[in-house]
Amino acid sequence: MLKEVKHHYGYLFENELLDEICEIGVLKTIPEGEVLVDIGDYIKTMPLLLSGAVKVMREDDNGSDLLLYFIEQGDTCAMTITCCMGQKKSEIRAISETETQLLMIPVKKMAEWMHKYTSWQNFILQSYNERMKELLEAIDTLAFLKMDERILNYLRDKAMVNHDDVIHATHQEIAHDLHTSRVVVSRILKKLETEGKIELFRNNIKFKDL
DNA sequence: ACATTAAGTGATT
DNA sequence: AATCACTTAATGT
Numbered sequence: 001m002l003k004e005v006k007h008h009y010g011y012l013f014e015n016e017l018l019d020e021i022c023e024i025g026v027l028k029t030i031p032e033g034e035v036l037v038d039i040g041d042y043i044k045t046m047p048l049l050l051s052g053a054v055k056v057m058r059e060d061d062n063g064s065d066l067l068l069y070f071i072e073q074g075d076t077c078a079m080t081i082t083c084c085m086g087q088k089k090s091e092i093r094a095i096s097e098t099e100t101q102l103l104m105i106p107v108k109k110m111a112e113w114m115h116k117y118t119s120w121q122n123f124i125l126q127s128y129n130e131r132m133k134e135l136l137e138a139i140d141t142l143a144f145l146k147m148d149e150r151i152l153n154y155l156r157d158k159a160m161v162n163h164d165d166v167i168h169a170t171h172q173e174i175a176h177d178l179h180t181s182r183v184v185v186s187r188i189l190k191k192l193e194t195e196g197k198i199e200l201f202r203n204n205i206k207f208k209d210l
Numbered sequence: 211a212c213a214t215t216a217a218g219t220g221a222t223t
Numbered sequence: 224a225a226t227c228a229c230t231t232a233a234t235g236t
Contacts, residue, residue: 146224147224190217190219203233
């Protein structure tokens, strides 16, 4: 396991901290589609992603979801950072996009390491910053892009985190993630297909010219 | 063969 | 871009 951790985080942390992470962290393998964190949950452990991808969703008052961003290996959930510090409820829902390997770190260790290791401090601040950037990007796409561009972005992201140019999803699911209707997704996908950007199958969409 | 689910399409707002 | 109503195609039992 130490090898795994070193592979993903070795360049970030000093050996002493890596050893502590291995000693304390609990390795967890999550199957695809599992809800890791739900809205309103209190977070008591902080996950470090070793492999796989997690999608982060926000929910409105009517209960419909909206995709915010994906988290990949080497990242951690920014929500946990604010949540564990202030003992607040989660504002987001995190669902594993693929099978995911996580290293669970108890929250109390977080604070301890913050004082003990500067590399940990940097890691936390940096990932917080990155999340913030992704959030702004998500807002931009939402506010300024049209549906067809949003769908293209979505497909690109999804292809990226899955390391596969064939996206496994129904139009319904895409519509759900982007908070629109299935009909709209079908129409736009059809348009993108005639433009030669993608290829449509049942339950699958293939990305061309990447 | 039949039911269910995914996707395509025209019309309307 | 959303919704409705309907059709067609693919898949499961």
